[in-house]
Amino acid sequence: MAEKGSSIPGPRPSRIIGNLKQICPKAHITWTEWCQRYGPVCRVNLGPMGDSILLGNIDVLRRAFEESPEIFSGRFVLPIVKKDGAVGTMTWENDAVYDQRRQLLSTVMKQVDLDKLAQNEAIAVCDVLSEKGDTSSDLVYRLIEEANLSMISTFCFRREQRCPYDDPKFKELKNRVTKMNHKLKNLMGEKANLFPVLWAPFYKDFRKKRKNLRCLVSKELDAHKENLDSSNIRDLIDGYLGKADGIEFPENDCPWHIMNLMGSTITLKNAIQWIILLITKHPEIQTKVQEEVSSVFVDRAPTTDDVDKLPYTNATIYETLRIACPAAQVVPHMTQKDVNFDGFDVKSGTVVFGNIWGLHHDKNHWEEPEKFNPDRFLDSNGQLDIDKESFVPFGLGKRRCPGETYAKKAMFMFVTNIYQRYGFEAVDGETLPDVDEGVINVGLHNPPPYKLKIVPRN
Ligand code: HEM
Structure with missing residues (x-):
């Protein structure tokens, strides 16, 4: 903890634009480096909007968002949203x-009925895939986008x-x-x-x-x-x-x-697109997922009732959420009172960023964080274990994602339904993108567009 009253360390700001130029285009990477250099509570100057703070490890994030929600769970309303009426x-x-x-x-x-919602859509995607065969190589990417929109519109206004x-x-x-x-x-x-x-x-x-x-x-x-x-x-x-x-x-x-x-469910679409991309990049993992799915759902369609029977498939989903981190940052928070946090004086109304990406790639918590390894979410008995200290894909505290349960069901239904009937390969001569080629868009980490060859299973 810093000595009481010390000023928050952080990169030197330029006049007018503060640190804005240094942040883009991949804020999550820059922020991870800054938190390593300046400490887990770091000052970032947002030019005309003044100083904000960046929280960069699980300890400070928990203390702020979970232990002091009355101070740290305010939402910073972007000026454009405010202008429009929030x-x-x-x-x-x-x-x-x-x-x-x-x-x-x-x-x-x-x-x-969220199970049914996700199940209907996963089946619809598989049906379209079987109609088209392997002719349209970017179909999978587009279909996931459509499926996501279809799920949320059914949830919002299409009744059943x-x-x-x-x-x-x-x-x-x-x-x-x-x-x-x-x-x-x-x-x-x-x-x-x-x-x-x-x-x-x-x-x-x-x-x-x-x-x-x-x-x-x-x-x-x-x-x-x-x-x-x-x-x-x-x-x-x-x-x-x-x-x-x-x-x-x-x-x-x-x-x-x-x-x-x-807008919020775009994260779910990103997550499913990442899962399929990363599984395809690792054929040995694809085989394990397919075998597990087939062993549980021998002659019937997957349902969420059996979620506990597929530890490896679930571990693959969670490892994707860790490494690709579809929500690389929390939506900006704002302090609602003056506070002394970690020895630093922070004023009411200060914007607070939480860098989830940094937590998911923190070498103090993860061995070889850059390696895609679903086994890290399995215990010694091969059972799913997601109780990891520095793993918060849905955020934490009062503002934690309200779509978490639904997103987990949807990811499970998509992965099991799809891999029960299909596998994927890279299109001949094309290399699939890596995690570090992801594109940041309003704090979300999107996979770049990719093409796949669909391989129906016998
Ligand atoms: C894998 C998929 C998803 C991930 C990884 C994810 C992650 C997150 C994260 C990290 C936050 C920010 C928490 C914070 O600001 O402290 C958030 C907020 C939010 N998410 Fe999700 N999300 C996902 C899917 C969804 C879905 C499907 C919905 C809608 C049903 C949804 C609705 C929201 C909403 C409304 C908020 C703002 C909550 C608030 O301000 O209190 N999310 N999500």
């Missing part, structure tokens, strides 16, 4: 309204009916979500976000795209009103209209909440 978005809300919105989401998640990927309604939704996310990425991922004077050209277009999506969601809201049964909540819109668990929010907030969730 209402209905949960991720960008604080205080009581945040707690209630989160409770509402959790209630709806308990009522919706999923929409086929080639349905015009689904295509329209995909088109609008993709356009909006693209604009959002430009706005939030860029340093322009920290210099409000630069917003104007991006912002106008973003609003237009978002309005398009909102119109579509509003139509779904109207359709739901016609046959609402508040004793049977089947999706998020039902939850809003039917006041699930007695929690009441204006229905006007619902489209924002849905748009926020559609």
Whole structure:
């Protein structure tokens, strides 16, 4: 711990832009180096937004997010989000309204059949793969994207009916979500976000795209009103209209909440894309996964009831979350009170970053952290053991990912269904990308696009 009152160590900032230039494009790598050089509590200057702190090991992250949630669980609302009104978005809300919105989401998640949701989509992906054979080599990558959107739209507003990927309604939704996310990425991922004077050209277009999506969601809201049964909540819109668990929010907030969730589930899409990429890069691991899946699901489709019977497959999923780290950083937090943390004085309103990537590659906790090795998540009896000190793919504390249970089910269903029927190989003459070729986008670590050859199993 530093001597009380000492100033927080960190890289020397430049005038006006502070440390912003040094951070991009791969903040998670730079931050890991800074935390090694300056210590696990490190100062990063965000130019016009002043000093922030970066937390870089499991000990400080736990003490901040788990042990002092009243101080460290505030959300830093990006200026662009604030300008737009953060209402209905949960991720960008604080205080009581945040707690209630989160409770509402959790209630709806308990009522919706998440197993079935994931199972239907995993089967749909496999069916499309079998229709197309191995002709379209980037099909897998695209299908996972579509499956993810289909799952979240079923959860939000399609009640129990999923929409086929080639349905015009689904295509329209995909088109609008993709356009909006693209604009959002430009706005939030860029340093322009920290210099409000630069917003104007991006912002106008973003609003237009978002309005398009909102119109579509509003139509779904109207359709739901016609046959609402508040004793049977089947999706998020039902939850809003039917006041699930007695929690009441204006229905006007619902489209924002849905748009926020559609953005949040990109992490799940990334995770599944990473899993398939990394398994394909390691054929011996693919064989082990396929054999385990086939030994448990001999003549039936996978279900989540048997999740405990597939330790190796699960270990492969968790090792992917560790090494590829789809959420490389937590969504920025903000202190809600002045505090002395680790000997440093930190003011209320300070932005706090948590570098999950650094934790998952910390040599003090992981042997050969750069090696993809699912065995590290198995105990000496070959059983799954994910209770690892420096492993927090879903974050920790009050802001921990609310989609964790759902994401785990979905990853399991996708991997088991797909590897029961298929394997993959690199396309002849092409090299599959490595983890360090991942692309950072608004704190998320996306795999670069890749192509695979689909190999049906006998
Ligand atoms: C493998 C998939 C996923 C991973 C690794 C992941 C990881 C994370 C992480 C690290 C955070 C930040 C926690 C923090 O700021 O302290 C987060 C937040 C969040 N995630 Fe996920 N997530 C995944 C999937 C999902 C899904 C499927 C959903 C939606 C159903 C979702 C919804 C959210 C929301 C709404 C937040 C903001 C929570 C808040 O502000 O309190 N995530 N996630």
